[in-house]
Amino acid sequence: QVQLVESGGGSVQAGGSLRLSCVVSGWKYSSGCLGWFVQAPGKEREVVATIYRGTTSTYYVDSVRDRFTISQDNGNGKDTVHLQMNSLKPEDTGMYYCGIHSACVLDPRVWNSWGQGTQVTVSS
Numbered sequence: 001q002v003q004l005v006e007s008g009g010g011s012v013q014a015g016g017s018l019r020l021s022c023v024v025s026g027w028k029y030s031s032g033c034l035g036w037f038v039q040a041p042g043k044e045r046e047v048v049a050t051i052y053r054g055t056t057s058t059y060y061v062d063s064v065r066d067r068f069t070i071s072q073d074n075g076n077g078k079d080t081v082h083l084q085m086n087s088l089k090p091e092d093t094g095m096y097y098c099g100i101h102s103a104c105v106l107d108p109r110v111w112n113s114w115g116q117g118t119q120v121t122v123s124s
Contacts, residue, residue: 002024002025002100002113003025004022004023004098004113004114005115005116006096006098007022008020008021008118009118011122012121012123013122013123014089015088016122017086017087017088018085020036020082020085020096020098020118020120021081022082023078023079024079024081025078027113031052032053032101032102033050033053033102033104033105034050034070034099035050035111036081036083036099038092038094038096038097038120039094039117044108047059048064048068049064049068049083051072052104053074064085067086068086069082069084069086071084079100083096083098085120088122090123091122094120095119096119098115099113099114
């Protein structure tokens with residue numbers, strides 16, 4: 001069974017930084033995609049960034065490109081995916097979820113392995 005555990009959320013002022021981490025265990029396949037998604041209040045979950053496992057192949061939604069960086073560490077049967085968030089804006093506020101899927105599909109509705117989420121709140 002796949003398990004994902006996020007950490008690193010919090011409250012910051014605009015312009016600040018946060019680093020989210022997610023430990024993934026139990027993924028049975030050699031390939032796959034790790035992703036970070038955000039769900040703001042009253043909105044649907046949306047992709048933020050993705051990275052193919054074991055590669056540096058990344059995707060960023062336009063609103064975070066040049067501010068956020070997704071990275072990963074792999075080994076000992078676990079993946080850890082990080083999201084470094086710089087120059088945070090109030091519109092970045094939301095619950096951030098990490099996920100793992102067979103491919104880097106941008107539609108979160110096809111992903112079915114998620115962590116519990118970590119809240120990020122950015123005040124102006």
